[in-house]
Amino acid sequence: MTESLRIYVALRNDIISCELKPGASLSESELCARYKASRTPIREACRRLQEEALLQIVPFRGYFVAPLTFDEFRNLNEMQLVLDPAAAAMAAERATEEQIANIERWANYVYHAGQKKSYETFLEWNRNLHVEIAAASGNELMAEMTSHLQTRLIRYFYLVISMSSYGKELVDEHHAIVRAIKARRPDQARDRATEHVIRTIERTSRVTIPSVGYSRDAASSPAGSTSTPTPSRASGGHRTTH
Amino acid sequence: MTESLRIYVALRNDIISCELKPGASLSESELCARYKASRTPIREACRRLQEEALLQIVPFRGYFVAPLTFDEFRNLNEMQLVLDPAAAAMAAERATEEQIANIERWANYVYHAGQKKSYETFLEWNRNLHVEIAAASGNELMAEMTSHLQTRLIRYFYLVISMSSYGKELVDEHHAIVRAIKARRPDQARDRATEHVIRTIERTSRVTIPSVGYSRDAASSPAGSTSTPTPSRASGGHRTTH
């Protein structure tokens, strides 16, 4: 599984960091060349990324980096509004001292406005903070779901690159959540988390979004490549078998 | 993808219905014989089931039907307590008339006490009800997560087969949720859903659990097969990359 895992990690990273543009079309042979591997592990990695909704696979047609849509962004935020407060409350009750120490560590990053690299590192720390809190809830599923959510969310933030002016208050909100957890006050942690998510939504809804591979409703996805057939969102989607 | 999909569905069904016992060891060649297929699509289906936590894959060692543990059951219930009320509230606000009609349909199953087949059908309807409500929340992710949760939960119920005496009140609780959604009262829907989950937890915690492949803490999983090496829960688990 080592080869397949290597590709999975590499490809995943390229997608999350938007190195591979949302909506871009990929082929197995391209990926084989890019990651110097055979088709089998490539396919395995891609299937896994499809499960995480980072990649869309259309049978007999090809692979597409999952497009970013307002719809998805809204849904992700909404779920964060459901999960994060619950996780914070649970963490306030159950987090070990070690976990609290980790949480504090991730919350203490301050980034330097205007520096792209610093911004990207901040995004990773932000992600880790949220995941660590979820892990401290003592519920593995909560950790998994939050991790999944943050992975999908981070792509949107990578695209923005203009949160500079909000850095301070964002960090303050993080600290407020951490304080509540450390003080073992579940209700307060829940409230601070709710507040934080809501404000983040407000902040991101104000910024202008560069139209790089950003499609308004799963429609249109040029991304440079010649003739990019846009798969319908439905085809590769989730399976809610009734 | 047709062959791979066929196997995925079949294997998934066999695992969910506990036809393949929790903890059981499988090998690719076994699966090839069982589902009359080649290794490639078999592997693909298995990877997908691993993502759903229904199968554990230990590199170079083999496949194992995910064991049932008290830990996982508790975690699943806890997440249901987070998701279901939120989904019900959202559904009360956004469900279309058609969705409400579907929800009502799934809620109206009454099963005949003592009949195993009827019980199993009831479980499916129960699952569909919860998933349909989540879908009516208007949030795809909510639907996906709930579907995932219900899939993992249903295995535990399949193992119990003794909810006979609780059938009536369970159905009543379902109706209460549906009524609140239909009446477009989010808060009430949330409360009824919360109540329902809590009572379900109480009910299931009272029943005696047959020790068929049921391991108390991911330890020991005989399940008949000779020499079943028990993989550690950590190995195939989630990836919370920090």
Place this chain on the structure above:
DNA sequence: TACATACGATCTGTATACAGGACTCGTTCT
């Protein structure tokens, strides 16, 4: 007899060959 080691069988991970479907582009008919 108990333990350590080395060999062999078996199985998974990877690479590659084969088969069938989808898109492209040129031709032909209206």
Place this chain on the structure above:
DNA sequence: AGAACGAGTCCTGTATACAGATCGTATGTA
């Protein structure tokens, strides 16, 4: 000229061959 049709090419899905790893067993030694 424009549209419909069809052959060719490319690509994905599937089957199978090859390589490396793990586990069980047998053998030798203390």
